[in-house]
Amino acid sequence: VSFHMWKSNNKSTKFLLNSCLFLIEATVSQIRYSVPEEMRKNSFVGNVDLGLDLRRLRSGRARIVSGESHQYTELKADKGILVVNERIDREELCGEVTPCSFSFEIILENPIELHRVTVEILDVNDHEPAFKNKMIDLEISESATIGSHFDLESAYDPDSGSNGLQNYILSPNDHFVLKQTSNADGIKFAVMILQKPLDRELNPRVSLKLIAVDGGTPQRSGTVNIEISVLDVNDNAPVFNQSLYKATVVENSPIGTYITTVNASDADSGSHGAVAYSFSNVKGKSTETFEIDSLTGRITVIGNIDYEKDKKYEIRVIAKDKGGLSDASKIIIEVIDINDNPPITNIMSFSSLISEDVPPGTTVAVFNVKDADSERNGQITCSVDSSLPFKVQSSLTDYYNLLSDVPFDRETIPEYNISITVIDSGSPPLSTKAYLQLKISDVNDNAPVFKSQEYSAFIVENNKPGVSIFSISAHDSDWKQNARISYFLEDKDVSGSAISTYVSVNANSGVIHAVHSFDYEQIKQLSFIVKAQDGGTPPLSSNVTIKILIQDQNDNPPQVLYPVQTGGSVVAEMVPRSADVGYLVTKVVAVDVDSGQNAWLSYKLQKATDRALFEVGLQNGEIRTIRQVTDKDAVKQRLTVIVEDNGQPSRSATVIVNVAVADSFPEVLSEFTDSPHDKEYNDTLTFYLVLALAVVSFLFITCLVVIISVKIYRWRQSRILFHSKLPVIPYYPPRYSDTLGTGTLQHVYNYEVCRKTDSRKSGCKFGTAASQNMLIMDPRTLQHVYNYEVCRTTDSRKSDGKFGTAGSQNVLIMDSSSRGTMQRIQSDKNILDQPDSPVEVRLLFYLLFCL
Incomplete structure (x- = not known):
């Protein structure tokens, strides 16, 4: 940071130049712009050429940071341009310093980037040269020799370069010519040289004009009147004993502090040898800070001295005698800095919330530290608490980065209170602290955990x-x-x-x-x-x-697998009358899909026709005889067995076992044919028979009409043949065969009547049932199993019949309606056992048979 002081028109200005190049995660070059001073607000300065597009400027929330009270430019991030924010006065900003510029930084976030921008202020010729006084009074002795020098008051032009003071012009006269010189600082001042002696008697007063002209376009000028009073002879000018004086002063010195004394001597005597000292108005603040005793040349402090504002003063001292002759010298006063300014910390960028998964070395904050003091007083050291996982690293001049030092873990420490201590190297040292509160944002780095x-x-x-x-x-x-x-x-x-x-x-x-x-x-x-x-x-x-x-729950009752309980069937187990004690009749097999004790089954005999004849095994379900079977025991024995599980509460199932105590099947049939189901079956059969009767009756009447019609037709034909005396060939129908299922045997029971002219080849054959271990006596079941065939011829002697043979087992199954069916078949047989007849007769008989 550079500071400059100057003195002009009793106005105080401050200029702060920041010169830095900042590198955070990207290489950034310095950008320079040049703009003239006094531009209007919102005037275009230049495009922001950072190598970034507009989206990056907007997403990074680009903004200007300068740390100064004045912000001369404004960033239009949406357009990517810089414009003038407020009036820029180069003379106020830089004074006599050239070139004049100011710097600021453009900062972007996510990630943090800092770019230095320097704007050079071009001078505009907006000031004319000006003299401090409106008139210059000179007293020149008439005895002044040709070539005598008379220093004139210098004009001051705040502009710089070609716009600054360039030339002095003296109004035309006969006595003086103007000579221009420049001191080491480049400041021009004018000296009048006497080229023709003055004659007080002729011209006691000489009036001239001194014009100061700058080099701007348009050119500006300032004028001062010179009034010369011609004095009597004073032929020696004051002479300083040093052409340059040097002195030092400590800043913040109290008023009245002695600086130094200048001295000039005049060889004249009397009033012509009396020398008066004064400051020539060269720079702005000198006359406000120091004063010189006009008689003694002693220089003292009369104002506040601040090293941070002005580090050095250059003052031109004039020594003039009463005769108007003068000499000039220069004094340079250097200000000694003291450690009177603590460091100032400015947080340029800070992310108060940072993710816990950022790697070590991530920039948390960027801050700028300024100390207006110089040398050791301005040397600073930044540090953070050693217990915190952060470190401070210098990036550019006066800029520091606060970096993370270790990985973060939000689950361990969710936030940090950071104290940054900044201390200078002065004696005694001055320090400041900056406080930051950093919160760690969570990252999904922990998976859910079960116990x-x-x-x-x-x-x-x-x-x-x-x-x-x-x-x-x-x-x-x-x-x-x-x-x-x-x-x-x-x-x-x-x-x-x-x-x-x-x-x-x-x-x-x-x-x-x-x-x-x-x-x-x-x-x-x-x-x-x-x-x-x-x-x-x-x-x-x-x-x-x-x-x-x-x-498990006891929610399933036992299921009986054997004997199988059919709907209308009667299942009988055969026990011969010769069976001994302990004869195994059958075995009740049951299961329980439950488990454990819920599936432990026990078998008990609940009911029996004769409890003294049978018993059931408690564990195995075996039904055995417990005494000798006698002839007095009923053929039909009915046992009810209950099967119980061991659940709480227990569940049970019952099974009915029919036992036939007999030695032959006929004996069994006589007991089991009158089943309770016969009535139901007969009712159903009656319905179908009535329906069949109605249908057959209709067919019979229809056929009867057809037969009569055919009979009449043939009778008429025979009459025609008889009258025609042609041989008559008797008509014999072809072999006739018919297959018709009766209503009682709808699906499976059927018989075939084969009627032939040759009765010797007629026959009857009944279907043979499959060999089974038990015979089912349900008519519905019988329909699907049993069939028989009736073959009837005209010769009844050749007819034969064959019944299906049941399996040779202990169980017999019969149909209660089979006897009636057989009787009907037998009655139909008599009808078919007739001599050959005409077709009509046979058809009639066939219909009667169906009826």
Whole structure:
């Protein structure tokens, strides 16, 4: 940081130049602009050429930081241009310093970037040269020799370069010519040289004009009147003993502090040798800060001295005698700095929230430290508490980066209170502190954690759908959304069905519910995986295995596998009358799909026709005789066996066992044909017979009409043949065969009547049943099993019949209606045993047979 002081027109200005090049995560070049002073507000300065597009300027929230009270430019981030923000006065900003410029930084965030911009202010000729006084009074002795020099008051033009003071012009006269010289600082001043002696008697006063002209366009000028009083002879001018004086002063010196004394001598005597000292108005603030005793030449402090404003003063001292002769000298006063300014910390950029996954060395903040003092007093040291995981690193002049030193872990430390201490090297040192509060934002770096990798739960079967089975819970060390856990079922098939058809899990609470009622007999254990997933991006998850054990209930009664209980059938077990004690009649076989003691079965004889004849094994269900079978025992024995499980409460099933005590099948048939089901069967049969009678009656009447019509037709034909005396060929119908199912044997029972002219080849054959161990006496069942064939010829002697033979077993199955059917067949047989007849007669007989 450079500071400059100057003195002009008793006005104080301050100029602060920041010169730095900042590098944060990218290489940035310095940008320079040149603009003339006094431009209007919002005037265009230049495009922001940072190698970035407009989107980066907007997303990075580009802004200007300068640390100064005046912000001369404004950044239009949406357009990418710089414009004038307020009036720029080069003379106020830089004074006599050339070239004049000011600097600022453009800072962007995410990531942080800092770019230095320097704007050079071009001078405009907006000031004319000006003299301090409106008139210059000179007293020149008439005895002044030709070539005598008379220093004139210098004009001051705040503009610089060609716009500054360029030339002095003296109004035309006969006595003086103007000579221009420049001192080491480049300041021009004018000296009048006497080229023709003055004659007080002729011209006691000489009036001239001195014009100061600058080099601007348009050119400006300033004028001062010179009034010369011609004195008597004073032929010696004052002479300083040094052409240059040097002195020092400590800043903040109190008023009246002695600086130095200048001295000039005049060889004249009397009033012509008296010398008066004064400051020539060369720079702005000198006359406000120091004063010189006009008689002694002693220079003292009369104003505030601030090193940070002005580090050096250059003053031109004039020594003039009474005769108007003068001499000039220069004094340079250097200001000694003291450590009177503490460091000033400006936070240029700070992210109060930073992600915990940033790597070490990430820039947390960028701050600028200024100390207006110089040398050691302005040398600063920045530090942070050693217990904090941060470090300070210098990036550019007066700019520092606060960097992370270790990885962050929000779950351990969620925020940091950072204290940055800045101390200078003065004596005594001065320091300041800056406080930052940094919060660590969460990153989804912790997966949900279960207390156990596997959980077991129990549920009794036949539960209500939707009942809560178990609750799981996972913990996530992250924060907010990253710690918001949802629970999901992992896809899995159980017995061909998705696991979601068995159980469900509440995504928020982790409560596991049964989707439907469980059946222990179908599934005894259910194992599945629940995933706990947080709400981070990307989400993290962990799994836990859940085992649900189904507990059995006694919800299934025993099921009897044997003997099979048919609807209308009568199942009989054959027991010969010669059976001994302990004869195994049959065995009741039952199962229980429950498990454990719920499936332990016991068999008991509940009812029996003769309890003294049979017993049932308690454990094995075997039915055995407990005494010798006698002839007095009833053929038909009915046993009711109850099967019970060992559940609480117990469940049971009953089975009826029919036992036939007989040595032959006819004896069995006589007892089992009158079944309770016969009545139902006969009722059904009667309905079908009535229906068939109606149909056949209709067909009979129709056929009768047809037969009569045919008969009449043939009679007429025969009459025609008879009258024509042609030989008559008797008509014999072809072999006739018909197959007709009766209403009593609709589906399976059928018989075939084969009627032939040759009765010797007629026959009857009944179907043979399959060989079985038991015979079912249900007419409906019999329809599907039994069939017989009737073959009837004209010769009844050749007819034969054959019945199906039942399997040779102990069980016999009969149909109660079979005898009636056979009787009907027998009656139909008599009708068919007639001599050959015409077709009409046979058709009639056939209809009568069907009827």
